[in-house]
Amino acid sequence: MKKKTLYTILILVFAGIFILGAVQVYLQLREYGEGESSYTEMEQYVWVDEGPEDTGDERQDGNQSGEGEPDISWPAVDFDALSEINPDIVAWIYIEDTKINYPVVQGRDNQYYLKRLFDGKWNSAGCIFLDIRNEPDFSDRHSIIYGHHMKNGTMFSGLTEYKKQEFYEGHPTILLMTPEQNIRVEIFAGYVASVGDNAWEIAMGSDVEFENWLEEAKVRSCFKSEVAPAVTDRIVTLSTCSYEFDNARFVLLGVIR
Template identity: 35%
Template sequence: MKKKKSRKLIYNVLLLIVGAVFVFSAYQVGKTLYQYYLQDKEAEQMQKIAKVPKDPEEKEFKIDWNELKKTNEDIIGWILIPDTNISHAIVQGTDNSYYLNHTVEKRILYSGAIFMDYAANPDFQDRHTIIYGHNVKYGTMFAQLDRYREKDFYETHPYVYIFTPEKSYRCPLVSFEHTNDTSPSYQTQFASDEEYAQYLDKVKAASIYDTGVEIGVEDQLITLSTCSYERGGQPSELRYLVHLKLEEYDGKYIIEE
């Protein structure tokens, strides 16, 4: 009789544990899905304000910078890759931590925002400027940068567009690199033309394929940085780096005087 009671007690305890695990897991999934929902709603709202078209070369357009800056004074630009869901405001904070888990509207969400390195010149005047964004697993923020692993994708998406209140840029891909978060490719300061030239050579050599785009010491480099999940699908120190040549572009974007 004692054995039966003991077995029943163990069974009930195990049932409680399994139930608790299930409830906790369901809560975590629900919490994650709700974060996705909030991020999507905010991205949709920002798109309505900015009015950036999916194809920036199809027709003339303006960006309502005044309205965007009412949302957040830290907004310094907009980044777009046609035929992807990468179309986001670029912000710049006072450090590189805040926008890792704060959105453009300064809401706390793990998806964060697309942000420029805090030490960079917001007018894209530095030799090398880094823009960061999370690789969100359900495909938002900078997640689709990993598609540049395939040269076929690069060939149909050779340009990244960046817009600021003063200028527009159409940036060809120089290099796609799979590296880690301590890579020398994150260097942004160069003591001489020679040092910068050596750095650019290393960036091109690190690419997983040759894009054929030439870049020299007279040019500026933009790097888009995001996490890589290639190590067992889990977050790690691995990174995808998309290196771009900054080129001014007289397209359909109308700059308001």
């Protein structure tokens, strides 16, 4: 009798564990779906022309078009409509032929958008956001944009593909659109960092310190790039989780052109 009771209890315990696990998986999948659907709906505010415009006029980022400039189809972004949904928007980030096609916000701290969608709804996908220490116009020497590495391949999950040389060669450019300008970012390094590293320094003490910081990034990079950053350049870093060790991060660095 005691054995039968024990077996019954064990069966109930295992059944409870199974049901709890199934519920957790269901809730996670539903949350993933809600997050992905939310950002897919936002793509109605962004559109890309079929081919680049080649007018020879001044580019929107204030630099003159000329020989050697890459042909770029700049996505057009309806910032007025997006600002009505969330006034925290500062940019839109786009990497061609990837899933990275998202609004960029800047909150009052670096915590809120870790678990909030663009519309403010709680969701583990969070939102792509600019470091609170940065100016929203990307005028700082070093600007940092964060995004989660989601298991369903959304948000900044695709950044870890840059651990492969061939992926970098096929996707060497990040496009940032702000309400005031279009910003082309030429990628020059990407590497796995520990949270204790200096990958997220904003204020460099001197040009020498900044130059050493840039050189370290190039040395540690998973891929080789011919892009040579200088101390006079402005740098953008994209940061997401990686899983080589506890608290690992993958950072992708580019030069604003």
